Amino acid sequence: xxxxxxxxxxxxLNAGSDLATMQTVSxxxxxxxxxxxxxxxxxxxxxxxxxxxxxxxxxxxxxKSAESEEINNLIKLLVENKRINIIPAIASExxxxxxxxxxxxxxxxxSDSDIDAKVVTELSAGLNNKFNSTITLTFVKNDFNGIKxxxxxxGIEINFSKDRIDSQMIEHIIKAI
Numbered sequence: 001x002x003x004x005x006x007x008x009x010x011x012x013l014n015a016g017s018d019l020a021t022m023q024t025v026s027x028x029x030x031x032x033x034x035x036x037x038x039x040x041x042x043x044x045x046x047x048x049x050x051x052x053x054x055x056x057x058x059x060x061x062x063x064k065s066a067e068s069e070e071i072n073n074l075i076k077l078l079v080e081n082k083r084i085n086i087i088p089a090i091a092s093e094x095x096x097x098x099x100x101x102x103x104x105x106x107x108x109x110x111s112d113s114d115i116d117a118k119v120v121t122e123l124s125a126g127l128n129n130k131f132n133s134t135i136t137l138t139f140v141k142n143d144f145n146g147i148k149x150x151x152x153x154x155g156i157e158i159n160f161s162k163d164r165i166d167s168q169m170i171e172h173i174i175k176a177i
Contacts, residue, residue: 002089026094033091107151
């Protein structure tokens with residue numbers, strides 16, 4: 001639900017802004033979104049006893065360095081409409097929107113075994129060619145038994161599970177007999 005509301009605000013921002021402005025707004029909202037991981041900040045912002053003007057002052061002070069009238073107006077509008085809680089969703093949707101505009105995406109490779117940086121670069125280059133985009137992959141070691149490549153912005157998930165391959169080989173052998 002928050003994503004849908006965030007998209008409406010972003011659509012309004014996009015109507016009168018260029019890509020550089022949108023990137024600035026995205027950077028500012030990403031920093032603001034990080035503030036929502038701090039329990040003290042959330043308790044102040046969510047507190048019904050703190051009036052809207054104080055909440056607005058706190059948020060406007062946090063974005064003062066950006067010196068952007070668009071950002072200030074958006075913050076004021078969010079406070080006025082009691083939608084401060086969607087700031088993390090706005091930050092996320094702004095990143096997705098800019099990634100789509102610039103065709104630049106970030107992805108993650110999961111595996112239980114180490115993967116050489118050269119292989120990560122080759123996988124990235126292959127995906128770049130396949131999807132006509134710039135995709136930067138990062139390796140994360142976890143307990144996935146195989147290799148899994150995930151690019152959320154494009155909706156791509158590719159995985160090669162050792163367990164699945166083993167079971168498919170057994171099924172194929174059984175069918176052959």
